Amino acid sequence: MNPIRRSAVIAVTSGVAVASLALPTTALAKAPKSPKTHDASAAAAGFLARSLVGKHHDHFTGSYVSDGKTVTYVNYGETADAILSMDAAGVAQAAAKRATTYLEAHAGAYAGTSGDTYSPGAIGKLLLVAEAQHVKVTDFGGVDLVNALQATEGARGAAVGEYQQNAAGTPEDFLYFSTVGQALPVLALASAGSAAQPDAAAVSFLEGQQCPDGGYPSQLQSDAATACQAGGDVDSTAYAAQALLAVGSPAATASLEWLRTHQHSNGSLGRPGNANSTAIAIEAFVAGKNKAARAKARKWLVSRQLGCSVKASGRGAVAFAAKKNALSANELPTTVLATSQAGVALAGLSLAQVDKKGSHRAAPRLKC
Numbered sequence: 001m002n003p004i005r006r007s008a009v010i011a012v013t014s015g016v017a018v019a020s021l022a023l024p025t026t027a028l029a030k031a032p033k034s035p036k037t038h039d040a041s042a043a044a045a046g047f048l049a050r051s052l053v054g055k056h057h058d059h060f061t062g063s064y065v066s067d068g069k070t071v072t073y074v075n076y077g078e079t080a081d082a083i084l085s086m087d088a089a090g091v092a093q094a095a096a097k098r099a100t101t102y103l104e105a106h107a108g109a110y111a112g113t114s115g116d117t118y119s120p121g122a123i124g125k126l127l128l129v130a131e132a133q134h135v136k137v138t139d140f141g142g143v144d145l146v147n148a149l150q151a152t153e154g155a156r157g158a159a160v161g162e163y164q165q166n167a168a169g170t171p172e173d174f175l176y177f178s179t180v181g182q183a184l185p186v187l188a189l190a191s192a193g194s195a196a197q198p199d200a201a202a203v204s205f206l207e208g209q210q211c212p213d214g215g216y217p218s219q220l221q222s223d224a225a226t227a228c229q230a231g232g233d234v235d236s237t238a239y240a241a242q243a244l245l246a247v248g249s250p251a252a253t254a255s256l257e258w259l260r261t262h263q264h265s266n267g268s269l270g271r272p273g274n275a276n277s278t279a280i281a282i283e284a285f286v287a288g289k290n291k292a293a294r295a296k297a298r299k300w301l302v303s304r305q306l307g308c309s310v311k312a313s314g315r316g317a318v319a320f321a322a323k324k325n326a327l328s329a330n331e332l333p334t335t336v337l338a339t340s341q342a343g344v345a346l347a348g349l350s351l352a353q354v355d356k357k358g359s360h361r362a363a364p365r366l367k368c
Contacts (some may be wrong), residue, residue: 010269034368040177040302041089041347043316044339047081049095049363050313057100060336076110078340079103079124085343087132087356092363096356100133107141110218114149118162120163122183123148131191131355140214142143146197149185153202159222161201179236182206183243190246191352198247214254215262216240230260238280245287247248256288267300274305274321275338282345285350294348299351302340306335308368314367318342 018263018286037043053061060082063073080238086092101124103110111126113117128143130137138144149163158164165181171276186206209224215232237255244252259281263269278301285294304319320338344354 002269006316018288021311027258033362034365037361037364038367039364040305041085041343041363042091043366044305044318044343044346045086045089045092046363047314047316047318048336049092050093051317052079052082054230055357056098056102060080060091060340070129070356074109075337076106077122078105078337081127081340083129084351084354085134085340085347086224087359088344088347088349088354090347090356091187091360092361093356093359095363096133096359100129104135104141105193107143110250111143111148113143115148115155118148118152119181120152120165121178121181122187123152124181124186124188127188127192128338128351128354129185131188132356133268134356137192146189146192146194149189150197153199155196159205161199161203162220163202164194168244179200179209179216179218179220179233180239181235183216185286186338187239187243187246187351190243197360203249204249205247206240208221208253210240214256214258216255232262234259234262234264234271235279235280238269238277238284241284242287242352243351252288256267256284259284260290260293263297267298269297272321274300275318276320276341279338279342281343283350286345287350298323298345298348301345304338304342305346307366312365315368318346 019265028276032165034046037046039247050057051060059104060075060078061072062078063070063072065071079099080103080353083096083103086096111122123145126140127137127149129336130140130145152164154160155164163178163182163185182204186198186202209220209227213232213233216236217227217230218233219227221227237258241255241259242253244255259269264273266273268274268278269281278297282294282297282301285297301318306314306317306319306323307352308315314335317335318339320334344351
């Protein structure tokens with residue numbers, strides 16, 4: 001992994017990010033409970049740390065309605081994203097450690113327990129978390145993340161190099177082969193620094209899913225041309241671009257150009273422009289060293305961050321789309337999700353660069 005740390009935070013003239021977080025260099029135990037900050041990534045990380053739920057405040061949940069009843073579930077992916085955002089900001093490590101411990105304890109529930117149940121996209125995300133948190137990747141909650149990914153490659157009729165994404169026995173109606181589920185393992189394995197993984201077949205399979213215009217569809221197909229008929233997807237292309245850059249693939253150039261040409265005039269990306277898609281694209285622009293596109297997108301992302309006009313509990317959060325002056329209860333889940341994915345981008349990093357080294361335990365609050 002590339003343990004790049006920020007030497008400075010990009011200054012902007014609008015929004016809340018105008019200076020980097022200043023924390024004492026004394027022992028972490030002596031750090032203030034809630035230091036104040038103007039830094040966008042630190043404020044977002046502090047919001048995430050205080051938004052964790054559960055008895056130990058160590059995870060996030062989601063919900064959906066089924067037969068008229070609200071069903072609540074643990075959102076492991078969002079929890080993992082939040083940890084990466086805290087690590088990228090270099091703060092909130094007390095919360096990040098709790099959340100990492102929770103993911104370790106539930107690694108099987110999120111990522112699977114055997115070759116027939118492994119979810120490569122989930123394993124790839126856990127691998128990025130383990131690398132950033134300096135947790136043993138060969139024993140993350142009892143799962144050898146590297147071997148688990150290898151076990152899915154080409155399994156159960158998958159193509160050569162394809163990470164099989166659906167567990168044995170999954171109903172045909174629920175089969176969905178995500179481009180992100182191929183890109184995240186390639187990126188995570190490349191970031192882990194293994195000379196053997198990802199292998200050439202996995203990289204080649206990802207390259208083969210690229211559309212002629214450089215974009216990537218959201219869903220993998222045995223015939224890539226079929227998937228491309230629906231057009232490219234920002235999130236999928238941004239994850240793929242980061243993975244391709246991590247392995248030194250020349251195919252990354254076309255994907256970065258696709259992202260640049262699909263950037264809206266206001267700097268956002270997505271349909272419509274939204275914080276999640278824009279953040280992932282920024283990570284790709286950072287990895288690809290496209291400073292102009294990155295700066296334009298980051299300025300828009302910072303403008304979605306809730307500032308001093310909202311209640312203290314919501315300050316530092318990133319709204320999904322339109323900038324808000326208030327945060328209602330039904331908007332909070334969407335805002336937490338957007339913030340969990342925005343932190344790395346706000347810190348000016350790509351996913352491959354996230355590392356907790358040098359981070360502080362405290363969860364900052366936006367200075368007003």
